[in-house]
Amino acid sequence: MKNKVVVVGVNHAGTSAIRTLLTQNPELEVVAYDRNDNISFLGCGIALTVGGVVKNVNDLFYADCHSLEALGAKVSMNCDVLSIDTDQKMLRIKDLNSGKEFTDTYDKLIYAAGSWPVNFPIKNKDLGNIEICKLFQHAETLIEKANDDTIKSVAVIGAGYIGIELAEAYHQKGKKVTLIDMQERVVPAYFDAEFTDRLQQDMVSEGIELVLGAKVTEYQGKDGNVKKVITTKGDFDADLVIQCVGFKPNTELLPKAEKLPNGALIVNSAMQTSIPDVYALGDTAAIYHAALKRHAYVALATNAVKTGIVAASQINGVEAVKLESIAGTNAICVFGNSLASTGLSEEAARQAGLKVKTSFFTDNSRPEFMQTADKVSCKLVFEEDTLRLVGAQIGSYGEQSHTECIYYLALAIQKELSLLELAMTDVYFLPHFNKPFNFILSAIMQAVGLDYIKK
Ligand SMILES: Cc1cc2nc3c(=O)[nH]c(=O)nc-3n(C[C@H](O)[C@H](O)[C@H](O)COP(=O)(O)OP(=O)(O)OC[C@H]3O[C@@H](n4cnc5c(N)ncnc54)[C@H](O)[C@@H]3O)c2cc1C
Incomplete structure (x- = not known):
């Protein structure tokens, strides 16, 4: 046929x-x-x-x-x-x-x-130097403006992963960066406060002006180009605005x-x-x-x-190839924070009406006798009744990134495994890489009341 x-x-x-x-x-x-x-x-x-x-x-x-x-x-x-x-x-x-x-x-x-990119209605949106970020053509414009010395201040609207990455990039180019969002936390859809508090602190101490819980109400300009962003929490200088709101x-x-x-x-x-x-x-x-x-x-x-x-x-008739489900696995690497998440954050799970509990655990990535280690944090979000894993977040702070462990947590979510099944995953232990009770297993043990490994 x-x-x-x-x-x-x-x-x-x-x-x-x-x-x-x-x-x-x-x-x-x-x-x-x-x-x-x-x-x-x-x-x-x-x-x-x-x-x-x-x-x-x-x-x-x-x-x-x-x-x-x-x-x-x-x-x-x-x-x-x-x-x-x-x-x-x-x-x-x-x-x-x-x-x-x-x-x-x-x-x-x-x-x-x-x-x-989502457009939002706002006064003076047609001023020059108001950009979006999606295509190669946008990239060319954004790179050109990053190298333009007349652009001193940049306002990024939307503190999702694209907005934060751009904030860091323009900061690295020596611009004064303001990051504005209506939400009270950065990347709130993917990470809970245990991770975003630290990220926000690191951003602010690097010199980013973080304006959260603020609605952008108007742009103001001069000679056809944007100069200010007016928000419900004050006015901010901006020779360049990048809208990244989804x-x-x-x-x-x-x-x-x-x-x-x-x-x-x-x-x-x-x-x-x-x-x-x-x-x-x-x-x-x-x-x-x-x-x-x-x-x-x-x-x-x-x-x-x-x-x-x-x-x-x-x-082509190869019917065995299917995509039964996704878990929404994502990662971000900014301001010294390597973060990955899959499934639902605690906030997202509760908003979705799930009855969940959580376990948050921070540890060294490998045994103390190895002299050096990275700090690693893990948060598991699970159904109260069934212990089904519905979300996981990993924060990795150090030389090596441990975020790729998120892959097996994503699979656990896709296969609807409980914490007890996840705990029996046949993982390796080698002092060079991890602890016998690695940070994920430790979070599970804590969740089920076996928290004797906690110092
Ligand atoms: C700045 C940025 C950073 C990102 N970072 C990551 C990341 O780190 N990891 C990750 O997994 N994802 C990331 N993403 C998301 C990822 O880029 C998108 O999920 C991906 O591009 C989706 O691919 P797509 O082909 O479905 O759609 P698109 O990339 O949107 O492509 C759609 C294509 O359809 C064409 N088209 C649309 N309408 C018509 C029409 N009527 N007629 C003809 N052609 C049409 C468009 O020209 C376009 O070429 C990022 C996205 C952005 C913008």
Whole structure:
């Protein structure tokens, strides 16, 4: 049977899908459209380039349309998909170079149109030097402004992981940085106060002006450029403002599909939406969240790549490749704090109505007889009745990062394990690396009342 696959959006999710589709089945007809002029740009490297760690922003690409065409795909860049008729299986597309519109048809549609930074209504938002952070094009602007000596002060709005990374990067470039958020803590969605208190202290002692619990009400400018950010907690100088207040899925082209309230497309473990033959990937999709036991929106590159592999495999008949659940595993490395979390923070779990308890444990990473060690903290969030693990956070403070232990905690959440099952994981002990009761096991022992290892 002929199977023409059309891919809408060719960034991380679309690229992953195309590579998998054509590696598994080189004969498949794959046509792809993207409104941008570049693909596979790693946004995670923007702050690293602004701060000077990454020397060349062009190193943040890992594929281009030629590499996908070499696999057999027909990739059309600068082509905006204007509408999709899922009854007729037809798309209307505009070539942004020529201005011409045309149509195409599909047997299977892979929808990977991603997300866009949330815009908020605010007075004087059209002033110059008010930026967002998503694309390669934004990266070029943000890097240029980091090296512009006339820009002395930077206000970052939104203290999620992108906002904090940018705050650190502009601070490293010698700018006076103000980080503003409506919430009372930084990265509140992922980390509880045991971790954010220390991070906030480290930020402030480095010289970042942290303005929390404050609403931005207005921008003020001079000669067409922004100069001040007005908030409910005072006014702050800003020659450059970067708005980082979250992402909205680009899903308006599929109005009939089942969605979450934020517009994310609800998918099953095969990445199928509620519309036949339409698969949704990456930042467009709401995936079953193992801790919440319902669909949730977690916009991360990790999910983009996985969902691409799953949808492609399903289309090619490799049905064993599924994504049953996610746990929302993430990490941040800023101001000397290496943090990772998975599942729900205590605050998020309580907000979701779960009855949880927690165990927080701080220790040296390896035995004291080894002379040197890193400080490591672990917080486990678990259901009171069942001891099911629903969240974990690791803070690693020292030479080595111990954050990768979060992987097995993520698997525990995805497999719905209890603390007792997790405690029996066959982990190693070697003095060079860890303690016989490592910091995760110690947190579990504390949770179940066997806290005799505590000094
Ligand atoms: C600054 C920054 C840092 C990040 N850091 C990390 C990190 O450290 N770790 C991590 O896991 N994730 C990180 N992320 C998140 C990650 O980048 C996203 O989850 C990922 O880009 C999602 O990939 P995607 O392909 O689903 O969507 P997108 O990257 O949004 O790509 C969607 C594509 O669809 C195209 N498109 C949209 N609409 C249309 C249309 N109508 N017609 C044609 N084309 C269209 C767009 O041009 C785009 O190329 C970061 C994101 C940013 C912005």
